[in-house]
Amino acid sequence: MLRNLFSRKKQQQEITFLAPLTGSVVPLSEVPDPVFAGKVVGDGAAILPTEGVLYAPVDAKVTHLFPTHHAIGLSTDSGLELLMHIGIDTVKLQGKGFTPFVSVGDQVKAGDKLIQFDIAVLQESGCPIVTPIVITNGDVVAEKNVVAQGNVAAGQQPLMTVVLK
Amino acid sequence: MIQFEVTVTVEGGLHARPAALLVNRSAQTQSKITLNKGEKQVDGRSILGIMTLGATQGDKLLVSVDGADEETVAASIQQLFEQSFQS
Numbered sequence: 001m002l003r004n005l006f007s008r009k010k011q012q013q014e015i016t017f018l019a020p021l022t023g024s025v026v027p028l029s030e031v032p033d034p035v036f037a038g039k040v041v042g043d044g045a046a047i048l049p050t051e052g053v054l055y056a057p058v059d060a061k062v063t064h065l066f067p068t069h070h071a072i073g074l075s076t077d078s079g080l081e082l083l084m085h086i087g088i089d090t091v092k093l094q095g096k097g098f099t100p101f102v103s104v105g106d107q108v109k110a111g112d113k114l115i116q117f118d119i120a121v122l123q124e125s126g127c128p129i130v131t132p133i134v135i136t137n138g139d140v141v142a143e144k145n146v147v148a149q150g151n152v153a154a155g156q157q158p159l160m161t162v163v164l165k
Numbered sequence: 166m167i168q169f170e171v172t173v174t175v176e177g178g179l180h181a182r183p184a185a186l187l188v189n190r191s192a193q194t195q196s197k198i199t200l201n202k203g204e205k206q207v208d209g210r211s212i213l214g215i216m217t218l219g220a221t222q223g224d225k226l227l228v229s230v231d232g233a234d235e236e237t238v239a240a241s242i243q244q245l246f247e248q249s250f251q252s
Contacts, residue, residue: 033181040185041212067219083213091180136212 012142012163013078017057017133018110019152019159020084023049026130027146033088036132041083044134045146045160054084054115055154056108057133066091069098072114073136078164081137086117088128097121111155133159140164166231167239171246178221183250188212190241196232198242209242 019025026046031037036046056074060082064073070090074082086098097118102108122129135141143163152159175183191198191209198209202224207214209228220226230239 035181035185040189041181064213064217066217071216073213073217081211081213083216085181091177 012165015058015076015078015080015162015164016158017082017160017162018055018155019047019148019157020055020057020114020133020154021047021049021053021131022051022152022154023047024151025146025148025159028132028134031088031130031132032128033132036085036088036134039134041085041132042134042136043138043141043144044082044132045148046130046132047152047159048130049086049119051154052117052119053113053154054086054117054131056110056112056114057082057084057159058110060108062102062104062106062108062114065100065102065104068093068095069100069115070095070117072100072102074108079137079140080135080162080164082133083136084114084131084133086115086129086131087122088130090122090127093122093125093127135162166229167235168227168229169239169243171226171228171243173220173222173224173226173246175246175249176222178224179215179218181216183245184212184215186250187215187242187245190245191238194232194234194238196230196235196238198231198238199229201227201229 060074071085099116142165
């Protein structure tokens, strides 16, 4: 509190990310892949989906879409970069079971459908379906709070809030 | 500026783990790093960019390093690819 009195007053923007999937919230540290669990790619949360649809958690531009459609990168106007990676090791599926509804360059609104995926196909191939949702440019983040726990419904409630530096 | 070609030998291509290693290496430098796969160019400091380059095993990439420490950076990146990102 005191720090704000003496430091240059800068409006801190808070961004709310809605749950992009319907399922249950999993701490990132429990994701069965050290690259995500160790926050190497970024910090955030993960969801174990019960429905095979990934929605936009926030208004953003689609800046990256993996050629195999199993992961997508979004950029918000506020400068945050978000990566949502459906399942673990799903790159080996070479796109099987994934249907994208957007293209790179598209402007999406929170709640828009991004990718549809077949949970059965993923499970049959032995891929964990837990989906990490991480901020890849953490250097602009001052604070990150995962506000949801347990079960979440896509687009209905916030998953996490981020305060920018 | 230094430019050199590398071959992606890591199994699974430039997915999350190798991309993260490459970004960590790039972040420690003062140089600008770009990766080219055919006509597609991405910033070597952007993990999303590297991952969506779609570089699979066997692909050849052109790496460009431009900056004060370009020689050491170029050598370091070349080594990463040669060792298939085992580190």
